[in-house]
C-alpha cells in the first residue's frame with residue numbers, strides 16, 4: 001500500500017487524515033508512529049508559515065515527501081481568536097479548557113454574531129519538490145454548549161448550519177467531506193500530479 005507521511009502528533013488529525021486518504025488507497029503514517037521524540041517549534045505567525053515549518057523539518061529529517069497541517073478556529077466576535085494559538089489558547093492542547101475559554105469570552109454575544117470558521121493550511125515538502133501550501137476553510141457558528149463526542153479540539157461547539165449538526169456529531173467521513181482539512185487536501189490532491197512531476 002502507498003504511504004503518506006504527515007508531520008503531526010495530533011491523534012484527532014491523524015484520524016481525520018485516515019478518513020480522507022484510506023479511500024484513495026494510502027496508509028497514513030504520522031510522527032506518533034515514526035518520530036514521537038521530535039519536537040517542532042511552531043514559531044510562525046500564520047497557518048501557512050507553521051505548516052511549512054512542520055513539513056520542511058520532518059521532510060529534511062526523513063529525506064521523504066511529507067505533508068503537514070496547521071489549523072485552527074477563527075471566531076469573528078473575538079477578532080479572529082484563537083487563530084494560530086488554537087492548540088494553546090487556554091492550556092497546552094487542553095481541549096476542554098480551550099473550549100471553555102471561547103464559550104466564556106462569547107457570553108452575551110447573540111447567535112447571529114457567533115460566526116466562525118475552521119482554517120487549515122496544508123504544506124507539502126520533499127527532497128525534489130518545491131514546498132507548496134493549500135488552504136481550506138469551513139464556515140460555522142459557535143454554540144452555547146458542547147454537542148457530540150466525535151472529532152477533537154473545538155468540534156463539540158462548532159455548528160455546521162448546512163448539516164444541522166456540530167462537527168462532533170459527524171462521522172469522520174462526513175467531517176472529511178465538508179471540513180477545512182478535507183477542503184485543503186482536495187486542493188492538494190488536485191495539484192499533486194503537477195507537484196510530483
Ligand SMILES: O=P(O)(O)OP(=O)(O)OP(=O)(O)OC[C@H]1O[C@@H](n2cnc3c(O)ncnc32)[C@H](O)[C@@H]1O
Nearest residue numbers: 008009010069070071072073086087152153154155
Ligand atoms: O501541530 P500538530 O502536531 O499537527 O498538532 P496540533 O494539535 O498542535 O495542531 P496545530 O498546531 O495545527 O493546532 C491546531 C489546533 O486547532 C484546533 N483544530 C484544528 N483543526 C480542528 C478540527 O478539525 N476540529 C477541532 N479543532 C481543530 C485544535 O485545538 C488543534 O489543537
Ligand SMILES: [Mg+2]
Nearest residue numbers: 010042070087
Ligand atoms: Mg501544533
